[in-house]
Amino acid sequence: MILAAALMMAQSAAAPATIARGETIFAQTCSVGYCHGAAGTAARGPRLRGRTFPREYLDRVVADGIPNSAMPGWKDRLKPDDMRAVVEYVVSLATATEAAPPANPMPPGVGPATLPNFNGPRLAERGHSAFFDATRDNCGICHAMGGRGNAIGPDLAKIAEKSPRDVVAAVGSVKAQHVLTATLADGETFPALQFAQNGGQIQLFDLTVIPPVLRTFNRAEVTSLRANPSWAHRDVAKIYTAAELGDIAVYLRWAATGK
Numbered sequence: 001m002i003l004a005a006a007l008m009m010a011q012s013a014a015a016p017a018t019i020a021r022g023e024t025i026f027a028q029t030c031s032v033g034y035c036h037g038a039a040g041t042a043a044r045g046p047r048l049r050g051r052t053f054p055r056e057y058l059d060r061v062v063a064d065g066i067p068n069s070a071m072p073g074w075k076d077r078l079k080p081d082d083m084r085a086v087v088e089y090v091v092s093l094a095t096a097t098e099a100a101p102p103a104n105p106m107p108p109g110v111g112p113a114t115l116p117n118f119n120g121p122r123l124a125e126r127g128h129s130a131f132f133d134a135t136r137d138n139c140g141i142c143h144a145m146g147g148r149g150n151a152i153g154p155d156l157a158k159i160a161e162k163s164p165r166d167v168v169a170a171v172g173s174v175k176a177q178h179v180l181t182a183t184l185a186d187g188e189t190f191p192a193l194q195f196a197q198n199g200g201q202i203q204l205f206d207l208t209v210i211p212p213v214l215r216t217f218n219r220a221e222v223t224s225l226r227a228n229p230s231w232a233h234r235d236v237a238k239i240y241t242a243a244e245l246g247d248i249a250v251y252l253r254w255a256a257t258g259k
C-alpha cells in the first residue's frame with residue numbers, strides 16, 4: 001500500500017490542497033526561529049526555495065533528519081500524510097519565483113537580520129552585493145569577508161590582494177586542497193571540511209548541501225577522513241556573469257586591503 005502510494009506520488013504532481021496543507025505545516029514546524037526561513041528562504045538552515053531536490057532525498061531527510069546535525073527527523077512527530085504534504089510543498093518551492101517574503105527574524109548576532117548595510121566605497125558596492133546576493137548560491141554562504149558570511153571555505157584575504165584579473169582566474173580554477181571525504185562507521189560518505197575537534201568529538205561541515213550542514217560525531221563514528229582532490233568547487237561562472245566576477249574581485253581587494 002505504501003509502495004503503491006509512493007509510486008502514485010512519483011508519477012503525479014501533488015494536488016493543490018496537499019501543497020497548501022504542507023505549507024501550513026511547514027510554517028508551523030520547519031520555518032521556526034532558528035531553522036528554515038519563511039516560505040523556504042534561507043535562515044540558519046538551508047534555503048529550500050527555488051531549489052530542486054530529489055523527492056526520495058526529501059522523504060528521507062524529512063523522516064529521518066540529517067544525522068548529527070541540527071536537522072531533526074520528523075517521523076515520530078508528524079503523521080505520514082503530513083510529512084508527505086511537507087515534501088510536496090518543498091517540491092513546489094522549486095519553481096517559486098515570486099518575491100519571497102522577508103526572511104525570519106534571527107537570534108541576535110546571527111544572519112542577515114543583523115547584517116550591517118554596506119558603507120564602503122562605491123567601487124566596491126556592486127561586488128559586495130554580488131558576493132552576498134541571497135537570491136542565489138552566493139560566495140558568502142561559504143566564505144567570510146569583511147565580517148560577514150560563513151567561514152566554512154578558506155579565507156580569501158590573501159588571494160584578494162592580487163589584481164582583479166588574477167582573482168577572477170583563481171575563482172574559476174579552485175583546486176580542492178582542504179576538502180576531505182569522510183567515511184562513517186555505517187558506510188555513509190560525504191565531502192567534508194573539518195571545523196573543530198575536541199575531546200572525543202569531531203565537527204565536520206557536510207558539503208553535500210548548500211549551505212553546508214555542520215554535523216557533530218563521536219570520533220569513533222568517523223572511520224576515515226581522506227583527501228578529496230576531485231571535489232568540485234561551485235562553478236561560479238554558472239552563478240555569476242564575468243562582469244559580476246570582476247566586481248567581486250574589486251570588492252574582495254577593497255575588503256582585504258582597503259584599496
Ligand code: HEC
Binds near residue numbers: 142153159178193
Ligand atoms: C558551497 C560552499 C562554497 C561556495 C558557495 C563558494 N565557495 Fe569558494 N571554496 C569553498 C571551499 C570548501 C574551498 C576550499 C577547497 C579546498 O581547498 O579544498 C573554496 C575555495 C575557494 C577559493 C580558493 C582559495 C584558496 O585559498 O585557494 C577561492 C578563490 C574561492 N573559493 C572563491 C569563491 C567565490 C568568489 C565564490 C562565489 C562566487 C565562492 N568561492 C563560493 C566553498 C565554497
